[in-house]
Amino acid sequence: MFKCGRSNRMKKIESKKVAYLLNFIAICIFFGILMILFKKEVFGSRTSYFQGICTTACYTIIMVASLNLLTGFMGEFSLGHAGFMSVGAFSSAILTNYLAESGIPSFVLFLMCLLVGGIAAGITGIAVGVPALRLRGDYLCIVTVAFAEIIRVAFCNFKITGGGKTMSGITRLSNFYWVFWVMVICVTIMYMYVRSRYGRTVMAIREDYIAASASGINVTYYKVLTFTISAFFAGIAGAIYAHYMTAIIPTNFNFNYSAEFLTEVIIGGTGSLTGSVIGAAFLSALPELMRQFSNYRMLAYSIVLVLVMIFKPSGIFGTYEFSLVRVINRLLGKSTTGSTASKKTVQEVE
């Protein structure tokens, strides 16, 4: 049993900093392995194909993790996340088309794209969140669908977004090496958000919003803030998507695409960023690797989803977060002391 030792608790800050460093090193090693695999062309002629899968996995991870901020930590379901993704995709694509011949180095242009995509989606997030978040539960869920559909219809009608036709010829800026680090940074920021007073507040709202407001929390503010941050990252994912696919059409970002992300969040585990990362990576890579079964992908998803709902409603990972420190401690035979909840750390890639 844990006895409340003051010094024990205070030591934790130092150990947390060490944990951050360890995780960072682990990510670097993971990235290094992938880079060597790709550079040495271990997969031969299929190298670029595997790189493509990894890129897809990266932006899916950002989408799923950002949706998990809402679903897992705030406890509200959004079925319109693809709408924010499309805002990011189209706004950044318009920017690159505009700056195509300006001679800006492509890395700088890429960063500008991410920023513009994220900010545009974030602003949309505020515009949607302020009215929509007055609702909760299934009504909120259905209103997010409505907003996403309105965004889709708008993009189908605006001339600047292709007027309902495919917007093609977008410069290909997203490559795996950049996208990987963007993903790492995005997930890290989300993790830091969740493990701070902000995340604590948002989780309290999820547990009981009446008690939260009776504890002096401005419920609306924190909900809109989280919604906006979630939309911001969806916009970044959209910007990556647009500059990876090089051709986008508004109808791609439909209800079914949103539902796919929500499915991945729930199967991975609501309230676990580890679950989101692993779930999204796995679920987006697997069907690519088994092309001949691609028709059955969503069918399988839906069956898994029903089974998860019946047998483990919190998802495969639940609220579990992978902790490298814990694993190392166990390997070294040290007993894991202290609490679990406050010292969990996540490792972004595994």
Add this chain to the structure above:
Amino acid sequence: MGAATEPVLKAVHLGISFGGLKAVSDFSIEIGESELFGLIGPNGAGKTTVFNLLTGVYQPTEGGFYLNGEKMNGKKTHQVVEAGIARTFQNIRLFKKMTALENVKVAMNMKMKYNLVDAIFRTPTYWAEEKAVEEKALELLKVVHLEDKADTVAENLPYGQQRRLEIARALATHMKLLLLDEPAAGMNPTETAELLDIISVIRNHFKISVLLIEHDMSLVMKICEKIQVIDYGETIAFGTPEEIANHPRVIEAYLGKDEEENEC
């Protein structure tokens, strides 16, 4: 009544009606510093509605209320809490899946200053403030005798401890007035005695006023300095415990009629 100083809470002719039905009417009260005030009445008398009015859950349709002279009408719940009125709930409302420590930390959020940038980059401000909050939260848990349960998930605590955790959470908001909604409901005599202990420590140590709703007359009689009795949303008696005990209308309200089991 402390005539010279401003009362901590002053409510004047407070009233609310739902669809023409008056739930509370003409409710006036004055609570001085460190005073322990009891609000009693039969089931369905409107006690919890009074609490909901005083915490901004409902907006009064008549009258107003003031905290240290500051007008509270029209404020939202979180603003009222920020001004200094905190409460507990009759049917415990904890953040069930969070630990006891986290429950208390949540209520300290509004006093915390670090911003998103501090949180994301884990600046020294972040670490310093998180550390301070942790220490403070542990202290508050100690006040309600829960320091060894800091890392227990709230829903796993026994009933009596959950009630105490709710008090610790309310304390974390730095309030001047604490509203306790039937804090001893469902407790056994030992737990009730411990609770009374805690309430008196809170009063003396933190210098706050307490307004207490309680069903158990004997408990109220024992600890409260002043008691107000309401029935059908109206104040029917006010005074010291002795005065209340012999008040004819109180006896009538409690014994004269059978009330339906319907708390509002």
Add this chain to the structure above:
Amino acid sequence: MSLFIQSIVNGLNQGAIYALIALGYTMVYGIIRMINFAHGDFIMVGAYTLFYTIPLMISAGMPAWLAVIIAIVICSVIGVMVEVIAYRPVRRSGSMSALITALAMSVFLENLAMVLFGANPKSVPAIFNLPAVEILGAKLQLKYLLTLGIGILIMVGLQLFVKFTKLGKAMRAVPQDKQAATLVGIKVNKIITTTFAIGSGLAAVAALMYCSTYPRCTTDMGSMMGLKAFIAAVLGGIGVIPGAMIGGLIVGLVEIFVKVYIAPGWYEAITYSILIIVLLIKPSGILGKNVGEKV
């Protein structure tokens, strides 16, 4: 003028289809407070059933619309299966689990249809061979009026059923208090299953009407139709049977009028805006009652 009258008739026709689907949403929501996302896909099931059975009917020398009976049976069976296999096990674990399961069932049905019938649209043979008449210079399809008539008839029938039959009364009792309903001898699960059977059966009728207007079926026809019908149900007041009819007709009329007179590309956006506005201003809809949360 003729365009105006034609738009009204088209709108009412469209609205009647929405209304019939909305009835299914409203009945299910009214009884277990759950948005049955899969309801829209029951229409798809009904449409494919019609696609395969109408030729059989015609070759057997019977009128094509009789195929709807088979469709009703199949839709009801699938509706009940979805309820028993997927929804019942999660009913106790909260509204969010139910919502996700419903979403999963919707995805499941759609993709199952994709695997079974392929992604290409199928064209359904003509169902009603009714002439068009001319009124005030407008060409009116009689089958449109028939659709509207069927819609109103079913709505009235359903309302009478819920008001006056024993089963209907039980249906109204269950959402009030499940435990109390059990105490007075109502078999709650049976009532819920019956509700699903009726709602899904209505979806088959809606499929018939849809196919007589737009003679084709696709695997994803259900989800968007379902969403709009849900909007109709919310607009009218979810859980209220006449509300579904009113909501459906309003949504249908608004869509057609926006399409014809205002901005053809934007009509869907207007429908979704209706939902947002209704939910923000009066979430209980036109005929519903407000309920707040107790503190």
